Amino acid sequence: MEKLVYALILASRKLRPYFQAHRVEIRTAYPLRQVLPKPESSGRMLKWTVELGQFDLEYMPRTAIKGQALADFLLEFDSAVNDRALVMLHPPHVEEPLEEFPHPWWILHVDGAVNNGGAGAGLVLVSPKGHHLKSAIHFKFYATNNDAEYEALINGLKIALEMGVRNLIVRSDSELVVNQVNGGFQARGPRTELYLRCTQCLIGMFKEFRLECVPWEKNGNADALAKMGSQQEVVLLGSIPLEIREIPSIP
Known part of the structure; x- marks a missing residue:
């Protein structure tokens, strides 16, 4: 208190x-x-x-x-x-010599989707107490499948930072993006390199961070939100906020 x-x-x-x-x-x-x-x-x-x-x-x-x-x-x-x-009001990072406050782990599920209706992303941020914060994004710019996956990851990291999250586990079913960010795969092409640098910059703002590749069936909620976001299915989304992005996260 x-x-x-x-x-x-x-x-x-x-x-x-x-x-x-x-x-x-x-x-x-x-x-x-x-x-x-x-x-x-x-x-x-x-x-x-x-x-x-x-x-x-x-x-x-x-x-x-x-x-x-x-x-x-x-x-x-x-x-x-x-x-x-x-x-x-939440426990802040303070400069005075108070005892260190333990930062709990949050879990972020991200997924990107591209189809005839456009591109979109689905985000599910799970708090340490199990609360699910869901969001969908529609991209009004051209994006490949990998672009959509990176956009989902970057936008999810931004929301987690705005929520004050310090320790984060991110789960994605994109094996390519996960391995590029974790250093297992090399980023090829200037566009992918920009996405990778942007992602690494955001990751550096967390105290503890892990990015994990999970099977599709364990990322179903984010996948469904991404598909609805790519088609701007506002009716199906209901109370879940849908954001419209006009420009990419990278230059």
């Missing part, structure tokens, strides 16, 4: 002018609203409670957020903010 309160303290110090001028909505699964005002709070918690008391904070329960919906929120955050701000 102290780590979460300390994360809020850091945010209030770095964004102090905004915290002073606006009402800030805090979404968290922890009962901070009940814990912070308690008179028996002592030590650092009491000090932090007093410091946060000068701001207009509203604590709200955090609901489940789809991976792509959160990615869209992060991209649109600057233009969407008016009189309220939404702060997603």
Whole structure:
């Protein structure tokens, strides 16, 4: 609990002018609203409670957020903010000497598909507690099968990073892409080399990372999303977000 309160303290110090001028909505699964005002709070918690008391904070329960919906929120955050701000509170990487917080492993299933309707990607990000965050992407540019597989991997890595994931296992049924990224196969052609470099750059941002090749039947959800995304099957996708990509991830 102290780590979460300390994360809020850091945010209030770095964004102090905004915290002073606006009402800030805090979404968290922890009962901070009940814990912070308690008179028996002592030590650092009491000090932090007093410091946060000068701001207009509203604590709200955090609901489940789809991976792509959160990615869209992060991209649109600057233009969407008016009189309220939404702060997603989670244990941060802090510079002060607190005990190291263990980072759990997430699992990302990715797949790409190309057919007569176009190209697409399917992503399924599984949290350590078993929650599935699903997303589909439609590519409005020409892409080969390998391009679609790399696009699926790259876009999945970006969403995982935006979610704050530190330890990640990626599972793909593309033997070629997995072996190229892991160093077993050589990347041939300038386009493939660009995709490989882009992927390696994103991988370097994780604390721990593994890329595994799995049989198709163990990647069925991502495969189905990729096929629907390639054909822009919005009706079949239902509540699953469908993103439209106009340009590739590489130059």
